Amino acid sequence: MIQRHSTQYEAVLASDRWRLLRAEVIRRAGYRCIACGRGGRLDVHHAHGYQNLGNERPEELQALCRDCHTAVHASRQLFNAGCLKVLLWIVLIAIAIQVMSWLIVSVMHGLTNS
Numbered sequence: 001m002i003q004r005h006s007t008q009y010e011a012v013l014a015s016d017r018w019r020l021l022r023a024e025v026i027r028r029a030g031y032r033c034i035a036c037g038r039g040g041r042l043d044v045h046h047a048h049g050y051q052n053l054g055n056e057r058p059e060e061l062q063a064l065c066r067d068c069h070t071a072v073h074a075s076r077q078l079f080n081a082g083c084l085k086v087l088l089w090i091v092l093i094a095i096a097i098q099v100m101s102w103l104i105v106s107v108m109h110g111l112t113n114s
């Protein structure tokens with residue numbers, strides 16, 4: 001999967017500071033993916049987003065294998081889409097309740113008036 005990143009991000013990843021930080025995060029994780037425990041090639045994931053780009057602390061980063069890293073980003077996108085769906089449902093249900101109560105009121109009104 002090819003990801004688009006800013007040139008600042010590219011510069012950070014190419015820096016010696018990042019290389020050291022990356023190694024530190026992976027060392028802290030025991031050279032294993034923190035999600036599934038697999039060893040081997042590990043990515044370092046920005047668990048708290050990219051707002052501290054260039055000044056990350058090791059606590060903000062997570063060692064993840066390729067699969068788990070991809071899954072984290074995919075589930076994050078899914079979660080956002082899911083949130084939107086839930087919101088849409090709430091709006092729909094709210095409208096339905098409004099319509100229902102309006103119908104009930106008008107039927108009751110019609111009954112009492114006739």
Ligand SMILES: [Zn+2]
Nearest residue numbers: 033036065068
């Ligand atoms: Zn993993």
Ligand SMILES: [Zn+2]
Nearest residue numbers: 044045046069
């Ligand atoms: Zn990531």
